[in-house]
Amino acid sequence: MKRKDYEKELRKLQVQLCHLQEWVKAKGLRVIILFEGRDAAGKGGTIKAMTEKVSPRVFRVVALPAPSDREKGQMFMQRYMAHFPAGGEIVIFDRSWYNRAGVEYVMGFCRAEEHERFLSLCPQIEKYIVDGGIILIKLWLEVGMEEQERRFKARIDDPLRQWKLSPMDTESYRRWYDYSRARDLMFKATNSNHAPWHIIRSDDKRRARLNCIAHLLEVIPFKRLSHDQVRLPKRSSKGRYDDQAPLRGMTFVPERY
Template sequence: MLRVPDVAKDDLAAPKLKRKDYEKELRKLQVQLCHLQEWVKAKKLRVIIVFEGRDAAGKGGTIKAITEKVSPRVFRVIALPAPSDREKTQLFLQRYIEYFPAGGEIVIFDRSWYNRAGVEYVMGFVGAEEHERFLALCPQIEKYIVDAGIILIKLWLEVGMAEQERRFKARIDDPLRQWKLSPMDLESYRRWYDYSRARDLMLKATSSKHAPWHLIRSDDKRRARLNCIAHLLETIPFKRLPDERVRLPKRSKKGRYDDQKPLRGLTFVAERY
């Protein structure tokens, strides 16, 4: 059930995708995402896309590539903070359910209920018994989600140890990206093998026929984004709807006046550029 990329292929040593080629292919895929968006709206589909992976695996950049040319009313991104004291007493999935899609929506979870199998388990926020219970119940709960008519897509971005280290160091040196580093990120970096074991347990226990995991190698961010979007377009069946020709109407001249005059004397931002 679990599709793992073939590591025997020399895909990790593939030459880096040039920016021009990447942007050309990305635009093609983003056009298709716009067609998908119209189909989802017209057919009132409900879609959940779960993004998981190690810190610095490229989840945020991939999600941005998916969503930057589509409507945020259709593609909604959910990135929840650490649970509050009240939320800690709820069912593990409860705080996520309120963000599940209505008809015509695609909800992208930037990390999800699988926190319980990852950071919460590795950092000791939940015990072994609770962790085992989550792994046992999760496929059953996801069966209810799928049986309710929701399309559930689960993606794991797999970044290598050396590349994760390179990205962490780049964040430390870049003031525009330092905010991405938290004490929890640094602790996850230290516990690489603990996270590896937690990953393996999670993938084995929760990759089911109705909700399988699909892995994306993300050492090359550009290739990962393109591969991810291509996979989504293949996974969500859609057809291109007929384009409606849009024409700008004539502006009415009724009530015409000098609409710039009232702005004179008001304070505008200084034009520094």
């Protein structure tokens, strides 16, 4: 997809996201959007496109690091629930509790019985979340094997993106089919009527971002709210003084550009 066409469509969708934001605030809605997918599937770029024009006080992104020793001793879902939305918030999980069904399971960071228990209990927990009034949207970005390889190689050669590659990423690249089997087990166990999975093909990053945002605008019901037009008031000249004078002699950053 050409950049010019992409940016034109993205702007239209971002305007609608701003309207959605006002609706969520006005109605006190609570929304969770979780993004899952293989490494280099495009989660970060999609989340950035979704959130770059809206308020971080409404669209709050949560990307948790590996659990601490204390968190490992808690109930598994506990550290995620601490970030659940209050009224008027949309929380976006950049990876979520489904780590247990993916990286933790494939890499052996959890026991087989812990993985089975998670898959068994997850639909029940999500039913509790939905019944509590939270809108829960689960998104899986599906990238193909060849496209993932192309993106990994591009990261290796780009100093601005090398930080995205870790030993865990390269190991996940090696274990493609292990992740495929883990994905399918996860879908089979957790694709419920109350919290279904929505799959987005992401080999074309631009189309994936547009399709994702358009889908979210469909599944979260909202209406455009009317507002009085904002007008800037006339500045008061009362108490006028030279507000630049106190800055003389202060240290300014050199104007290199």
